[in-house]
Amino acid sequence: MAKKQTKRTGSRRRSSGGAQLPLFRFKWALLALVVVLGLLVLRGFRVPRDYGASTRRLAGKLISHLSHQKGWTLMSSTWVGRQDGRDRWEMAVTTWWVEGSPRQGLRNLKRTFPRLALKGGKGEWAYYRDGWEVLRVLIVPRARIPLVERRVRARVAIVIDDMGYRVDRARAFLDLPWSITLSILPFTDRAREIACLAHKRGREVMLHLPMDANGGGEAIERLESRTPGMLLVSMSEGELRALVRREMDQVPYARGANNHMGSRFTRDARCMRVVLQELKARGYYFLDSLTDSRSVACREARRLGLRCFERDVFLDNSRDEAYILHQLILL
Numbered sequence: 628m629a630k631k632q633t634k635r636t637g638s639r640r641r642s643s644g645g646a647q648l649p650l651f652r653f654k655w656a657l658l659a660l661v662v663v664l665g666l667l668v669l670r671g672f673r674v675p676r677d678y679g680a681s682t683r684r685l686a687g688k689l690i691s692h693l694s695h696q697k698g699w700t701l702m703s704s705t706w707v708g709r710q711d712g713r714d715r716w717e718m719a720v721t722t723w724w725v726e727g728s729p730r731q732g733l734r735n736l737k738r739t740f741p742r743l744a745l746k747g748g749k750g751e752w753a754y755y756r757d758g759w760e761v762l763r764v765l766i767v768p769r770a771r772i773p774l775v776e777r778r779v780r781a782r783v784a785i786v787i788d789d790m791g792y793r794v795d796r797a798r799a800f801l802d803l804p805w806s807i808t809l810s811i812l813p814f815t816d817r818a819r820e821i822a823c824l825a826h827k828r829g830r831e832v833m834l835h836l837p838m839d840a841n842g843g844g845e846a847i848e849r850l851e852s853r854t855p856g857m858l859l860v861s862m863s864e865g866e867l868r869a870l871v872r873r874e875m876d877q878v879p880y881a882r883g884a885n886n887h888m889g890s891r892f893t894r895d896a897r898c899m900r901v902v903l904q905e906l907k908a909r910g911y912y913f914l915d916s917l918t919d920s921r922s923v924a925c926r927e928a929r930r931l932g933l934r935c936f937e938r939d940v941f942l943d944n945s946r947d948e949a950y951i952l953h954q955l956i957l958l
Contacts, residue, residue: 686719698726791815810835813877814855826880834881838889856949871905885914893922
């Protein structure tokens, strides 16, 4: 009896094992299929890498470092957009004048940026990230620069927007040794006081006109509640004229105006024409902040015979200190 029972048990185990074998293979096959599908999904639908912000921080750090090297002077700095499939990034290209030999400066640079490598030609260095070039340093011996180029001096106008809330911040800007222009928001608590203070210090005053921005109804309502006096594309000509006149009365000594936001408003030729007509009647000029590249402000201003300028560099559209330093040097 014992032997027969053992045989039955063994046969039971063998049959049980035989039944589990196909299920075991199926699990492995299913797992392999899931892994393959996962790799395909990751390859086709992964989040694209965006190195724009990190490249700007890196460029600011490099420019700050080289600017402190003896004999190194920044000649130019430009940004080049790059894209490879769904990956996109910006490459910073900086060109430097160098007095004497650049060896010591390059040694210091290599210690700070170990990934920096000679790109090809003499005096051309590149910084790579994940195999992609994100930063280029071009070195030009100063002896090669014609003397006439060295004498060229550019004129820069620096405008500080969003003034009108705090007098202490306005004083801090007015205490700087440069001729800085303050652009003051209308209907703010300290608008008149700051305008008078800037005029007394001999600084230029501008009116910072709040204008309609891209966004839905709720977003615009929030902006209106936070920034009174916003010019909207939905307003009639009479409403626009009346509001602009009230805003000009809010900021004494203003000689010109620029737009606060306005990515939607500055694209509307009808609205801009009305506003610019009122500015011209007061003898103002207009500075387009270029919050939208499709702005028609200067085009309409030229038709009206009004002086119009366009913003060149945004200094602090990012709060990153290295980025702001780069923008200042870029001027």
